Amino acid sequence: MSEKRTGAQVMCEALIRNGVEVMFGIPGGAIMPFYYAMWEYRDKLRHVLCRHEQGAGHAAEGYARATGRLGVCIGTSGPGATNLVTAIADAMMDSTPILAITGQVGSHVLGKDAFQETDITGITMPITKHNYLVKRAEDLPYVFEEAIYIATTGRPGPVLIDVTKDAQQATIVPNWDIKLDLPGYKPNYRPNLKQVREAIKLILSAKKPLIIAGHGIIMSGAVEELRAFAERTRIPVITTLHGIGAFPEDHPLSIGMPGMHGWVHVNRAIQECDVLFNIGGRFDDRVTGKASTFAPNAKVIHVDIDPSEIGKNVKVTVPIVADARLALQAFLDEFPPDREAFAELHGHASDWMEHIREMQAKHQPKQQYLNRSDTANMSLPPHDVYAALTKALNSRGNYRVVTDVGQHQMWAAQLIDWYRPRTHITSGGAGTMGFAVPAALGVAIAHPNDTVWAICGDGGFQMTNQEMATIVQEGIKNVKIAVINNGYLGMVRQWQELFENKRYSGTPLSGPDFARLAEAYYWKGITVEHTGQVEAAIEEAYATDGPVLIDFRVEREVNVFPMVPQNKSIGEMILESPHQS
Amino acid sequence: MKKHTIVALVQDRPGVLSRVVGLIRRRGFNIESLAVGHSETPGISRMTIVVEWEDVEQVVKQLYRLIEVLKVSDVTNDPTVEREMALMKLHAPPAKRPEIVALTEVFDAKIVDVGANTMVIEMTGSPSKVQNFIDVIRPYGIREMMRTGRIAMVRGARGHTAEEYVESANGHAERVPAMN
Ligand SMILES: Cc1ncc(C[n+]2csc(CCOP(=O)(O)OP(=O)(O)O)c2C)c(N)n1
Numbered sequence: 106m107s108e109k110r111t112g113a114q115v116m117c118e119a120l121i122r123n124g125v126e127v128m129f130g131i132p133g134g135a136i137m138p139f140y141y142a143m144w145e146y147r148d149k150l151r152h153v154l155c156r157h158e159q160g161a162g163h164a165a166e167g168y169a170r171a172t173g174r175l176g177v178c179i180g181t182s183g184p185g186a187t188n189l190v191t192a193i194a195d196a197m198m199d200s201t202p203i204l205a206i207t208g209q210v211g212s213h214v215l216g217k218d219a220f221q222e223t224d225i226t227g228i229t230m231p232i233t234k235h236n237y238l239v240k241r242a243e244d245l246p247y248v249f250e251e252a253i254y255i256a257t258t259g260r261p262g263p264v265l266i267d268v269t270k271d272a273q274q275a276t277i278v279p280n281w282d283i284k285l286d287l288p289g290y291k292p293n294y295r296p297n298l299k300q301v302r303e304a305i306k307l308i309l310s311a312k313k314p315l316i317i318a319g320h321g322i323i324m325s326g327a328v329e330e331l332r333a334f335a336e337r338t339r340i341p342v343i344t345t346l347h348g349i350g351a352f353p354e355d356h357p358l359s360i361g362m363p364g365m366h367g368w369v370h371v372n373r374a375i376q377e378c379d380v381l382f383n384i385g386g387r388f389d390d391r392v393t394g395k396a397s398t399f400a401p402n403a404k405v406i407h408v409d410i411d412p413s414e415i416g417k418n419v420k421v422t423v424p425i426v427a428d429a430r431l432a433l434q435a436f437l438d439e440f441p442p443d444r445e446a447f448a449e450l451h452g453h454a455s456d457w458m459e460h461i462r463e464m465q466a467k468h469q470p471k472q473q474y475l476n477r478s479d480t481a482n483m484s485l486p487p488h489d490v491y492a493a494l495t496k497a498l499n500s501r502g503n504y505r506v507v508t509d510v511g512q513h514q515m516w517a518a519q520l521i522d523w524y525r526p527r528t529h530i531t532s533g534g535a536g537t538m539g540f541a542v543p544a545a546l547g548v549a550i551a552h553p554n555d556t557v558w559a560i561c562g563d564g565g566f567q568m569t570n571q572e573m574a575t576i577v578q579e580g581i582k583n584v585k586i587a588v589i590n591n592g593y594l595g596m597v598r599q600w601q602e603l604f605e606n607k608r609y610s611g612t613p614l615s616g617p618d619f620a621r622l623a624e625a626y627y628w629k630g631i632t633v634e635h636t637g638q639v640e641a642a643i644e645e646a647y648a649t650d651g652p653v654l655i656d657f658r659v660e661r662e663v664n665v666f667p668m669v670p671q672n673k674s675i676g677e678m679i680l681e682s683p684h685q686s
Numbered sequence: 687m688k689k690h691t692i693v694a695l696v697q698d699r700p701g702v703l704s705r706v707v708g709l710i711r712r713r714g715f716n717i718e719s720l721a722v723g724h725s726e727t728p729g730i731s732r733m734t735i736v737v738e739w740e741d742v743e744q745v746v747k748q749l750y751r752l753i754e755v756l757k758v759s760d761v762t763n764d765p766t767v768e769r770e771m772a773l774m775k776l777h778a779p780p781a782k783r784p785e786i787v788a789l790t791e792v793f794d795a796k797i798v799d800v801g802a803n804t805m806v807i808e809m810t811g812s813p814s815k816v817q818n819f820i821d822v823i824r825p826y827g828i829r830e831m832m833r834t835g836r837i838a839m840v841r842g843a844r845g846h847t848a849e850e851y852v853e854s855a856n857g858h859a860e861r862v863p864a865m866n
Binding site: 226227230231234235236238255287288289290411412413416417 | 748
């Protein structure tokens with residue numbers, strides 16, 4: 106291909122060469138040449154016009170999280186670029202491979218406070234895995250290749266490319282003969298076998314071993330390997346918020362979620378265990394509680410592809426820098442061949458599991474929460490919504506659930522039954538309200554044959570609900586939104602109730618009539634006010650060939666339990682409000 | 687908190703200095719001294735960073751997350767040669783000059799400019815020697831002073847050549863495709 110191309114055409118071709126099929130964005134002056142070129146490639150590159158660049162960013166994240174492929178978002182210079190910032194930060198925290206492309210003012214006015222100029226590479230330096238300012242069209246093929254390679258390999262993450270308007274307009278003969286030159290970037294995928302053997306020795310000597318399965322299992326595609334490993338060793342498996350779906354919750358070895366809103370028996374098991382094998386989780390503080398008191402009796406084995414995660418929050422006995430799937434494969438390969446060697450471990454593991462199940466029976470998390478006595482006289486306890494939704498999801502299958510941030514998010518993680526990877530998508534690291542609706546847009550495009558449920562609070566929903574218009578414009582029919590509407594910024598209100606003497610400062614929240622708002626967007630809108638209407642509403646949502654919003658007007662002051670207060674050990678859980686019985 | 691001397695090999699790409707500085711800033715630490723310049727290999731720079739850090743290992747690991755960072759070493763406890771340069775413009779009326787010249791000779795410093803009432807002195811040496819000289823000369827009246835910050839090099843065969851990191855440049859890691 107020795108024909109002349111504009112920089113903008115080169116950008117399109119670079120994306121196509123790397124398998125990109127869809128992009129989310131909003132045009133503007135500094136990115137107009139790219140949009141001009143995009144028109145020629147519109148049969149290969151689908152552009153989805155979002156209503157806010159934050160929405161474009163989250164849509165790219167949703168697409169990436171649902172597929173494991175690169176998500177692409179686009180903004181113009183200045184405000185377009187800064188509107189992408191929240192989503193970029195979110196992607197950084199959750200190791201989501203997205204490419205943000207921004208236009209920049211012409212290189213001759215760079216740094217002169219030109220119209221719509223913002224130093225977006227400076228702004229995003231700490232929240233991108235890497236970023237670039239491109240001022241010459243000749244650099245575009247290389248930069249795009251390198252950027253996409255960096256975003257999607259090792260520990261995935263967001264990469265931003267800022268391209269000056271003149272670089273998009275210049276005509277060049279692109280050089281596609283690209284050899285990446287990255288001496289400082291060599292992610293290590295294969296585990297050190299000496300460390301694997303050391304870890305196996307530790308596991309075989311354990312009496313109370315536990316596996317924590319994190320996001321890395323899903324990102325590396327290690328679900329089968331994890332299952333084989335757990336079954337071979339019979340060690341109980343915990344799944345973190347982002348590990349949800351890494352291990353089926355109906356598996357006899359699955360014990361559930363740990364951490365701030367984790368189950369009592371899971372947190373107690375962590376505090377009691379003697380060997381803790383964390384694969385692809387980063388010991389987030391929402392998992393560990395006060396880190397110095399976390400798993401006090403445990404020797405820790407930590408598998409992470411990012412060396413800087415190892416030893417960051419929790420002291421590690423055996424560190425293993427590797428891809429989670431290749432690490433688990435190595436564990437399976439390195440195990441002693443005779444089943445005898447396992448006999449002792451299996452004996453201990455089954456006693457240990459029995460003990461954990463006893464603790465669980467005492468607290469009966471899911472059942473207890475689904476049939477709480479204190480919700481008996483509420484017209485619509487939120488738990489009833491989750492019970493009905495779970496039933497509908499299980500009976501129909503083919504679902505993806507995107508949650509926003511707040512109480513409804515924790516209830517979803519706790520109360521829905523999770524079986525498969527990439528079916529639960531949420532903002533875990535940054536905790537970005539407004540994530541769900543646009544992310545659901547990206548998920549729905551990636552999986553047009555699945556029903557995509559966005560579960561939102563009434564607060565977060567009001568931050569990005571304008572993407573409902575995008576969903577209609579794109580002809581997307583497989584999105585359903587469930588607003589868990591409690592008239593409060595619920596999670597903050599919960600903290601205020603429990604720790605600030607019910608000083609509800611800044612948390613009571615009004616909204617429009619969400620069902621009517623949905624109608625205004627040409628969606629079907631349904632309002633549900635008591636438990637008796639829940640099932641029918643969900644049925645109607647399924648029966649409708651198009652996007653549907655259900656406004657669940659739930660009891661206003663229900664809390665998420667168990668709860669570990671900030672800065673407490675995960676052994677110190679609150680199980681109910683002090684003033685409720 | 688202990689003072690640490692870090693030597694880093696980095697690729698010469700736009701923004702690399704601010705990335706390194708930003709990463710340290712993010713943790714709320716103050717950089718006491720920072721010196722950057724070309725290494726023996728084109729395209730690769732060496733940085734010497736002096737900073738008070740409690741958990742140096744973590745920050746070294748974090749620095750490795752930067753794409754352009756090739757090698758980071760905490761050389762605090764290694765045998766090193768450390769140097770710093772200072773330029774001082776002294777208030778130096780003719781009557782005071784003989785004393786200043788004598789001190790300059792004692793410290794092996796250099797007079798690089800003489801004006802009507804000023805002198806510029808160049809002092810190079812270990813950071814403590816530079817500091818000693820400054821302390822001695824200060825009573826004469828320093829009008830302007832500029833210090834380069836510290837540079838450090840590990841003695842003997844230890845240390846790291848840029849070459850080691852460049853040669854394998856194109857052997858980038860295999861891609862492990864995502865599944866599910
Ligand atoms: C963008 C953003 N702003 C503020 C917060 C802090 N915050 C965390 S949860 C929460 C309340 C969320 O309320 P709502 O969306 O109604 O959900 P609920 O907790 O009621 O389910 C707030 C304000 C946040 N996470 N993100």
